Amino acid sequence: MRIEAVRGDITEQDVDAIVNAANSSLMGGGGVDGAIHRAAGPQLLEECMELRRTDLPDGLPVGQAVPTAGYALRAPWVIHTVGPNRHRGETDPALLAACFTSSLDVADAVGARTVAFPAVSAGVYGWDPAEVARVAVDAVRGWTGDVELVRFVLFDDAVLAAFTRALDAP
Numbered sequence: 001m002r003i004e005a006v007r008g009d010i011t012e013q014d015v016d017a018i019v020n021a022a023n024s025s026l027m028g029g030g031g032v033d034g035a036i037h038r039a040a041g042p043q044l045l046e047e048c049m050e051l052r053r054t055d056l057p058d059g060l061p062v063g064q065a066v067p068t069a070g071y072a073l074r075a076p077w078v079i080h081t082v083g084p085n086r087h088r089g090e091t092d093p094a095l096l097a098a099c100f101t102s103s104l105d106v107a108d109a110v111g112a113r114t115v116a117f118p119a120v121s122a123g124v125y126g127w128d129p130a131e132v133a134r135v136a137v138d139a140v141r142g143w144t145g146d147v148e149l150v151r152f153v154l155f156d157d158a159v160l161a162a163f164t165r166a167l168d169a170p
């Protein structure tokens with residue numbers, strides 16, 4: 001598997017699946033979640049609402065992942081995951097690692113071979129980007145399956161630098 005880190009906007013990625021740093025409600029929000037919903041169009045929220053009515057009446061638990069279509073995005077799939085929220089005392093790195101591995105499991109299940117991730121939990125949810133980068137890179141390196149490319153798409157230079165350092169570490 002190739003793993004890379006770039007600076008950019010995840011909504012513009014030409015990959016099979018982009019991962020959304022959502023919240024348990026799946027009803028949208030700010031940050032990357034808001035950007036993905038805006039770029040995908042209103043059908044994305046409709047599909048999320050349908051998921052809540054059917055499979056996920058209590059919402060998506062932290063560390064798990066669920067797929068929807070990408071609608072107006074270039075990516076045919078959006079994989080929604082919920083990072084741990086440090087402001088709520090969710091400080092276990094295993095929960096954050098699970099976001100990355102469960103998203104890759106979902107990507108594999110839908111046949112996605114190229115996957116873009118944002119820095120889950122490094123924004124509103126208050127994790128240190130350097131820790132997110134270490135956890136994310138370790139989780140992806142430890143995962144096995146048929147995904148061929150993981151691209152971390154970071155919104156600013158400081159977070160990109162954290163991911164580049166984590167990728168340079170053995």
Ligand code: AR6
Pocket residue numbers: 008009010011021022023028029030031032033034035036083118119120121122123124125126153154155156159
């Ligand atoms: N492309 C790539 N990265 C982005 C983009 C983008 N278009 N926009 C923001 N980021 P956050 P969280 C970066 O807060 O911490 C939402 O309201 C951002 O700079 O989006 O997991 C949800 O609904 C940061 O580095 O996600 C939840 O309620 C990273 O994405 C909550 O925020 C993650 O920041 C989730 O918080």
